[in-house]
Amino acid sequence: MPVARIITVVSLLFASCFAQAQNQIHRIVSLSPHATELAYAAGLGDKLVAVSDYSDYPPAAQKLEKVANYKGINVDRIVALEPDLIITWPAGNPVRELEKLKQMGFHLFPSHVQSLEDIATNIDALSQFADDPKIGHQAAQAFREQLTQLHNEYGNGKPVPYFYQLSQKPIITVAQNSWPSEVFSFCGGKNVFVNSPSPYPQVGMEQVILAKPQVIFTSGHAMADGSMWNDWHDELPAVEKHQVWKLHSDWLNRPTPRTVRAIKEVCDYFAQARKK
Structure with a gap:
């Protein structure tokens, strides 16, 4: 098969997978304040239906229902909300409750952030679920550019x-x-x-x-x-x-x-x- 044909087929497959992921994600739950901010940065604010306590930025997040805090996760309420995607915080959320949600068939997106670059990587990854992925990709790129500027200034x-x-x-x-x-x-x-x-x-x-x-x-x-x-x-x-x-x-x-x-x-x- 000609190279051009292969590229075309791969591009179509990627576009198809992206469209499928995009079309299937309409209701999102975030289980930590940082995950909530990342979701908004990725252009998913209009799909969030519930978040964790202390999810206070951007201000719109304060109006959303709270289903998690430092004591645990309200699994029953999450089940009732029927989310298509749950953005988790593996480093802070109770493992037992996350495993329960996984066993129940919910789609979990683990937000792992150990480095500054991971912030941009998370935003890029979450962008696949947005109606307009350019919002997240631009936010991630802007973050990387700001890091470069700060490194040049203070490095x-x-x-x-x-x-x-x-x-x-x-x-x-x-x-x-x-x-x-x-x-x-x-x-x-x-x-x-x-x-x-x-x-x-x-x-x-x-x-x-x-x-x-x-x-x-x-x-x-x-x-x-x-x-x-x-x-x-x-x-x-x-x-x-x-x-x-x-x-x-x-x-x-x-x-x-x-x-x-x-x-x-x-x-x-x-x-x-x-x-x-």
Whole structure:
């Protein structure tokens, strides 16, 4: 068969599969806030019928029914909604309930995000279910271009030792390659607890003091404003240099197109720290 004929046949098959997927997906459920944002970015907002708690962006998501939270998934309600697609969060949703939905025959789309590129990849993949896939592809491309611009602006900075505080009692941080470590690394941050065996380790105040981070970050979800470190002015460089900063939680903790805002925020703070 001539090459041109093969290309034509493959193109027709792809178009057919795409049209089939597109035509079959009319009702979508999202099981995490970041998945909800990714769905909207992919042009699927008009097909969402239910989302998880804290799915508050874009504002239209706030009006949708909530069928999942940190306690679990309302499987019975999801069954009643009869979704054609369920966007799951394997890293956060209960495995048992996801398996139950799968066994019941629901189409699950797992949103795996471990790197910045994965954000664009997820949007591209979800675009196949949109009436206009160009919306998602353009959003993914715009995200990649913004990353390139930010890398050109901040990519050569000197490493800055930092501590990211997720909670105050107990003190919990992020280690290894757990999200949002990718954001800090992009900006030249050096995690003082990167080698912890746990992805989200609980640490003691003494450990933080001994690690001597140059910067301490907190977030709105941490229920901590960093004031607990004020008494350690002489022992903690971050306190001594007034480099204890609170970050925008939703930008940082949710891997979505808004992550570029978190990168800009974190990179700007590291730039300030380098000047001192």
